[in-house]
Amino acid sequence: MKVDRKIAVIGLILAALAIIISTILSLAALSQSKSLAVESGSLKKANIHAVISHVDLIPNNLHRIVFGAKQGELDKGVVIAPFTIGIKNDGDKELENLYITYRYHEMLKRDGLELMEFNVAGPLVDNDISRKFSSSGSSDFVTYHIPKLNPSVGVGIDEPFVLYETKFSDSVEMESFTIPFTVKYSIKFQMSISASSSPHQDYDFNVSVLTANSLNELQNKFIDEVIQTEVEELRSGLSTIEYLGVLLFDNNERDAVLIYPHNQKVEHNEAVIFYPNEGKVEYRTLWYKAAKWSELFQ
Numbered sequence: 001m002k003v004d005r006k007i008a009v010i011g012l013i014l015a016a017l018a019i020i021i022s023t024i025l026s027l028a029a030l031s032q033s034k035s036l037a038v039e040s041g042s043l044k045k046a047n048i049h050a051v052i053s054h055v056d057l058i059p060n061n062l063h064r065i066v067f068g069a070k071q072g073e074l075d076k077g078v079v080i081a082p083f084t085i086g087i088k089n090d091g092d093k094e095l096e097n098l099y100i101t102y103r104y105h106e107m108l109k110r111d112g113l114e115l116m117e118f119n120v121a122g123p124l125v126d127n128d129i130s131r132k133f134s135s136s137g138s139s140d141f142v143t144y145h146i147p148k149l150n151p152s153v154g155v156g157i158d159e160p161f162v163l164y165e166t167k168f169s170d171s172v173e174m175e176s177f178t179i180p181f182t183v184k185y186s187i188k189f190q191m192s193i194s195a196s197s198s199p200h201q202d203y204d205f206n207v208s209v210l211t212a213n214s215l216n217e218l219q220n221k222f223i224d225e226v227i228q229t230e231v232e233e234l235r236s237g238l239s240t241i242e243y244l245g246v247l248l249f250d251n252n253e254r255d256a257v258l259i260y261p262h263n264q265k266v267e268h269n270e271a272v273i274f275y276p277n278e279g280k281v282e283y284r285t286l287w288y289k290a291a292k293w294s295e296l297f298q
Contacts, residue, residue: 046151046197047091052083053257053283059201064208066226068218068260069163069274071211077272079163080113081261082281084121085191088154095149095195102142102159103190110140113160118144119278122155129155149195166208184208215260215282222258227288235295243296251291258284 050057057063069079089095104110114133128148134141144157167184187207194200210225212218235243260282263274 044093045091046089046093046095046195048095048193048195048198048201049088049090049154050191050193050201050203051086051088053259054285055255055257057085057203059203062204062206064206064254064256066218066222066256066258067161067163067207067209068212068215068258069165069209069263070213071165073263073274074163074165074209074211077265077274079261079263079274080116080160081163081259081263081276082119082158082160083257083259084156084158084281086154086156087149087193089149089151091198092151093197094151096147096197098146098149098195099193100144100146100157101192101194103192104140104142105189106135106138106140108140108162108187108189110142111135113162116160118160119158120144120155121158123153161207163209165211212260215258215284218258218260219284219286222256222286226256227290230290231292231295234290235298240296243291246291247293247296251289253287253289256286256288258286260284 052063052065055063065083067081067083069081073079085100087098087100102110111133118131120129128146130145132143132145134143142159146155149155166186167182169180169182171178171180185208189205189207191203191205192200193203208226210218210221212221234246238246261276262280262282263276266273266275
């Protein structure tokens with residue numbers, strides 16, 4: 001019996017050793033296969049990373065841009081401000097035939113800016129990038145083409161935007177009194193990025209314009225007028241229990257990129273244009289939450 005037991009134990013030990021050896025051989029084969037794939041480049045891939053200011057752009061998310069401009073400039077002429085989108089290849093394979101396309105509604109008259117020179121920051125030469133304008137239906141398209149973007153290389157593209165104060169005031173005449181009102185709105189556009197070695201990505205933007213004489217004033221107006229309105233509207237639409245649920249589980253951080261151009265005045269015949277010199281545009285990013293504990297029992 002003791003001999004049989006010893007034989008059984010030896011058999012178990014040999015079986016365990018066989019499993020261990022088989023596992024080691026499988027892992028070694030997998031490691032060698034992966035090593036060969038890396039050496040051959042079959043595991044390499046390109047990766048698009050887009051940013052504006054300090055905000056990483058997420059495909060299919062809505063991103064907010066808030067421009068500031070002086071009231072006198074908006075009243076006296078056309079105010080044009082650039083915004084810069086940074087695009088980097090975060091992968092280990094080059095991006096080929098990179099297309100960055102902006103889609104605007106035709107009411108924005110983007111075609112009127114095509115005579116302006118475009119500015120691209122990065123390790124590219126003039127022949128490395130081109131811009132094309134086209135229209136289809138009620139949409140205007142501006143497409144930048146970069147033939148190749150190497151790994152770890154980034155570029156910044158300045159896209160011009162015509163600023164209008166995104167609100168209007170009027171009044172309604174009644175029989176014995178007048179009702180004044182103000183309507184605030186925003187402008188939406190979309191940016192798409194595609195390349196032969198990377199999947200197509202869409203990014204949505206919401207643009208508004210506030211009158212301000214400095215970036216600090218723009219920030220203060222955005223906090224006092226925009227964020228405070230969002231806080232009040234969120235609270236008024238929920239019960240105390242519902243609002244508590246938002247505070248605990250759904251109070252996602254929001255962001256806004258503030259852009260303030262320091263403009264120069266350009267006059268030609270009867271036209272007056274305000275536009276900043278290169279490097280004369282300030283950026284600031286704000287992060288905030290619309291639900292606040294101080295509002296819970298309001």
